[in-house]
Amino acid sequence: MGLRWIFDWIELSWRVIADLGKFSLFQLFSPTLLPEIPMPQLSKTSRFRAMLNSRELEFIMEAHNGLSARIVEEAGFSGIWGSGLSISAALGVRDNNEASWTQVLEVCEFISDATSIPMMLDGDTGYGNFNNVRRLVQKLEQRGVAAVCIEDKLFPKTNSFIKGEQQPLADIDEFCGKIKAAKDAQSDPDFSVVARIEAFIAGWGIDEMLKRAEAYYQAGADALLIHSKIKTASQVLAFAQAWDRDCPLVIVPTTYFATPVEEFEKAGISTVIWANHNLRSCISTMQRTCKQIFEERSLCSIEDNVVPVKEIFRLQNASELLKAEESYLPKRESTRSIVLATPQGRDFDVLTADKPKTMIEVSGKPILGRMVDQFREEGIKDIVVVRGFAKDQVNVDGVSFVDNDDFETTGELHSLMQANDKIEGNVVVSFGDIVFRSFVLNILLSAQEDIAIIVDTDWESRPSFNGMEDFVRVKKTVANGKPVPSADVGKVRLVEMDPSIAHDARDGEWVGLVKSTAEGSKLIQTALVELQERDDFGKLQMFDLFNHLLSCNVSVGVYCISGHWLDVDNLIDLNEAQHFAN
Numbered sequence: 001m002g003l004r005w006i007f008d009w010i011e012l013s014w015r016v017i018a019d020l021g022k023f024s025l026f027q028l029f030s031p032t033l034l035p036e037i038p039m040p041q042l043s044k045t046s047r048f049r050a051m052l053n054s055r056e057l058e059f060i061m062e063a064h065n066g067l068s069a070r071i072v073e074e075a076g077f078s079g080i081w082g083s084g085l086s087i088s089a090a091l092g093v094r095d096n097n098e099a100s101w102t103q104v105l106e107v108c109e110f111i112s113d114a115t116s117i118p119m120m121l122d123g124d125t126g127y128g129n130f131n132n133v134r135r136l137v138q139k140l141e142q143r144g145v146a147a148v149c150i151e152d153k154l155f156p157k158t159n160s161f162i163k164g165e166q167q168p169l170a171d172i173d174e175f176c177g178k179i180k181a182a183k184d185a186q187s188d189p190d191f192s193v194v195a196r197i198e199a200f201i202a203g204w205g206i207d208e209m210l211k212r213a214e215a216y217y218q219a220g221a222d223a224l225l226i227h228s229k230i231k232t233a234s235q236v237l238a239f240a241q242a243w244d245r246d247c248p249l250v251i252v253p254t255t256y257f258a259t260p261v262e263e264f265e266k267a268g269i270s271t272v273i274w275a276n277h278n279l280r281s282c283i284s285t286m287q288r289t290c291k292q293i294f295e296e297r298s299l300c301s302i303e304d305n306v307v308p309v310k311e312i313f314r315l316q317n318a319s320e321l322l323k324a325e326e327s328y329l330p331k332r333e334s335t336r337s338i339v340l341a342t343p344q345g346r347d348f349d350v351l352t353a354d355k356p357k358t359m360i361e362v363s364g365k366p367i368l369g370r371m372v373d374q375f376r377e378e379g380i381k382d383i384v385v386v387r388g389f390a391k392d393q394v395n396v397d398g399v400s401f402v403d404n405d406d407f408e409t410t411g412e413l414h415s416l417m418q419a420n421d422k423i424e425g426n427v428v429v430s431f432g433d434i435v436f437r438s439f440v441l442n443i444l445l446s447a448q449e450d451i452a453i454i455v456d457t458d459w460e461s462r463p464s465f466n467g468m469e470d471f472v473r474v475k476k477t478v479a480n481g482k483p484v485p486s487a488d489v490g491k492v493r494l495v496e497m498d499p500s501i502a503h504d505a506r507d508g509e510w511v512g513l514v515k516s517t518a519e520g521s522k523l524i525q526t527a528l529v530e531l532q533e534r535d536d537f538g539k540l541q542m543f544d545l546f547n548h549l550l551s552c553n554v555s556v557g558v559y560c561i562s563g564h565w566l567d568v569d570n571l572i573d574l575n576e577a578q579h580f581a582n
Contacts, residue, residue, distance in 0.1 A: 045190035048118035048146035051079055051271060052192060052223050052248040057264055058271045061278065064090040065107060066114035068278050070315050073115045079271075080115065082108055082145075084122035086279040097156035101127040101136060109143040118146035120194065125170070126150045130181035137185040137193070147192035149225055149250075150178060152199075152212060169202055172212055176219035183220040194250060195221035200228045200235050209239055213247075223248040223270060233259040240267040333426050335380045335445065335515075339399075340415050341368055341432025342388025342407040355393040357568065358432035363578055367435060367568060369396050374438050375428070378445055384422050385432070386415045406538075413540040417528055423521045431512035436565035444513055449557030450520030451549065453494065458562040459509035464572045470510040470543045471501040474558050494556035497543040508558075510543075511565045523554050 042050075051058045060079035063069035064086035072080055085095045087107050093099050108121055121140060126133035133150065140148055152170040175195075182193045195216035199208040213224050226249055228235040233256045240249055248270035253259060264272060292302055313319075341358040358368040365373075368385065375383055376398075383399040388407025402422075404415040416429065423429075428444065444454055455472055456462075462469075473495040497510055516524055527548050531537055546556060568574055 043188070043190065044112075044116075044118035044144060044146040045188050045192070048079060048120065049190045049192055049222070051118070052250075054270065057261060057269060059274065060120065060271060061274045062086050062276050063111055063119075064279055066110035067315060068282075069111040069119070070114045072278070073117050077117065079117055079146075080111060080119040081273045081275060082111060082119055082121040083276055083279070084124050086276050087122075089279055097124060097127065101132070105136075105139055105143065108140065108145050112144035119144075120147035120149055120192070121145055123148040123150045125153050125155045126178050126182075128155055129174075130177045133178045134181045134185035137182045137191065138187075141186060141188055141191055146190075147194060147222075148182070149194040149196050150182070151196035151225075151227075152216075167198070167202055169198060169204075169212075172215050175212075176215055179216055179219040179221050192222040193220070194223045194225050195219075196225035196227055198227055200226070200230075206235070206238055206242060210242060213239075213243065214245070217245050217247045221247065223250050225250040225252070225273075227252060229255050231255050231258075233263060236269075237263065237267050240269060334382065335378075335426040335428060336382040336384065336422060336424075337375045337380050337428045337430065338416070338419050338422055339368065339371065339383065339385045339430050339432045340412060341385050341394060342404050342415050343433065344389035354390055356387075356389045356391075356432075359393055360568065360574060362435055362568070362574070366396070368394065368432055370435060371430065371432070372396050372399060374436075374441055377438065378441055380428065384419050386418055388415065410538045411540050412542045413528065413531060413545055414538050416542075416545075417532065420525060420528055423516075423525050423528075425518050425521060426516070427521050427524075428513065428515045430514075431567070433568050434512045434565060435568060436511065436513070440511070440513070440561055440564055443559050443561070444515045447515055447557055447559060449555065450517045451523065451554065452515050452557035452559060453546075454511045454513045454565075455492075455508040455558050455560050456511050456563065456565060457508040457560050459506070461563060462509070462566075463576045464569065466569045468499055468541075469567075470497050470512075470541075471499060471506045472497045472508050472510055472558070473501060473505055474507045492558040492560065494546060494550065494558050496550070497546045499543070508560065510546075511561070512542075512567065514542075523549065523552075527552070527554075 051060075058078060060081045061072045061075070061077040062081045062083045063072045064083060069080050082104075084104070087104055088095045088099045091099050091103065091107075104121070108119065111119055123133075123136060127136060137148060152172075152175045154168055154170055179193060179195055186193075195213075197209055197212050197216070199205075199212055209226070213226075216224060224243075224247055226236045226239050228251075233251075233253065236249075236251050236253075236256075243249065249268070250271045250273060251264065251269055252273045252275045253264075254275050261272065289302055289306065293299060339358075341356060343358075344356055359366045361367075362370060372383055385394060385396070385399050385401050386404055387394045387401050388404045391401070391403055394401065402418045404410065404418050406414065416423075428441075440454055444452060455474070459469070459471070475493045475495050476491065524545070527545055531540060531544065531548055534540070549556060566576055
């Protein structure tokens with residue numbers, strides 16, 4: 001490049017040296033001390049200015065939101081093109097300044113925050129006159145945008161590929177005023193203003209292009225974007241050959257994409273913009289996906305062609321939030337889960353001939369596997385499963401097992417008793433044949449009572465019943481002489497639990513989830529030991545445990561939900577449970 005590049009390089013070098021001014025020359029070049037010197041991180045504006053003035057051909061890629069920008073950076077690009085066409089299309093409006101400049105600015109902020117590489121915004125005509133341009137530059141700098149490109153057309157703009165030859169150009173002097181205003185408004189000396197010349201688009205020849213280029217260069221433009229929409233690179237290459245100033249040239253080869261980039265390198269082009277291909281690839285993929293799902297009424301054939309949800313989480317940097325939560329959120333005491341998974345399940349035809357119903361698949365995953373995943377998502381890592389029928393088939397990874405080998409002749413409390421030594425500290429006990437939305441577990445874990453249960457007040461909407469449902473009666477706290485609604489969390493207490501509660505007396509159905517604190521776990525252990533003295537202990541069920549606790553004046557908190565769970569007892573329930581994929 002020419003003298004202007006050399007001057008910019010010298011200026012940038014002096015800035016780096018100034019930042020290192022506290023070090024002596026001996027320190028800077030000492031082989032033992034050099035690795036310890038904290039080298040300054042160049043700003044986005046400095047890096048973009050260096051790209052414009054690079055001796056090598058540089059490439060920047062279009063992005064239209066934070067997600068696409070992060071993908072651009074991961075692909076290896078050194079810069080981002082904030083395309084006006086793509087941003088407006090992503091917002092569902094035309095590329096005619098229908099999206100306000102503040103709406104575009106908001107998108108820029110998300111892009112800047114999501115990436116560490118510099119971005120140049122396609123600033124259309126500057127969204128008005130010189131005054132609008134001044135404010136635009138100030139706001140872009142505040143949001144970490146490295147450069148803006150403004151074009152010499154009239155506001156409101158029309159996309160260059162829509163009857164471009166009929167679009168009037170801006171007055172040269174007026175546009176030069178915009179460039180000067182932009183340069184005067186910037187506070188960062190490395191912020192770049194790129195002037196986009198539309199004369200080729202409007203049907204003018206190279207003389208008009210050169211006249212405007214010289215004027216914009218003299219007005220202070222840091223680079224010139226030479227735009228052309230013909231299918232060969234002849235116009236931009238002819239301009240590059242005729243241009244004799246030390247001002248970087250930027251091109252957008254959307255229509256002349258077949259030209260080898262080596263031709264641009266030979267012509268001394270500074271930067272190539274791939275202008276809208278992320279947006280276009282998104283559209284084609286979404287169109288195919290939507291059409292296929294609509295026609296097939298299924299996700300099966302497209303699942304292997306889309307990224308897993310965990311890839312979205314990775315791009316969103318969800319792992320950083322998890323680490324931050326460990327630093328800033330109150331530590332939740334560790335909780336253990338005990339899952340009663342002993343029954344065979346006799347109403348599933350051949351599905352449970354050789355495996356327990358807890359291993360029946362719901363939406364492609366065993367019921368127990370889904371439950372274990374939900375526990376782990378809430379930070380419950382210590383999971384104990386009480387097995388019974390076909391215990392060798394219960395093979396979920398990462399859990400421990402205890403066995404009730406007398407499962408055929410004993411009830412739920414006998415199974416729970418096999419894990420009695422595990423009932424300590426915070427514990428969640430669950431049936432192994434239920435499915436539920438994750439928020440249900442979250443509600444339970446947030447309970448403050450020593451013993452708390454989840455009750456479904458919409459129990460009558462269940463698809464089927466087997467006569468063994470654990471119906472409940474509850475007591476609502478009274479405030480100022482008025483009953484508090486049962487949905488008021490923490491204000492409801494259990495009065496009775498029994499399958500035989502009369503229909504009119506039922507307040508809901510226990511869903512098979514109970515949580516106890518360390519104190520509550522001691523109360524449950526004591527109750528189990530006392531109940532074990534009964535001759536019929538082997539036949540007792542969970543509702544017997546709760547009624548015994550109540551008889552000992554132990555309070556059991558009730559947290560109410562309305563649906564959002566299922567007890568999978570038969571094929572009707574199993575079919576309904578397929579809708580519970582999270």
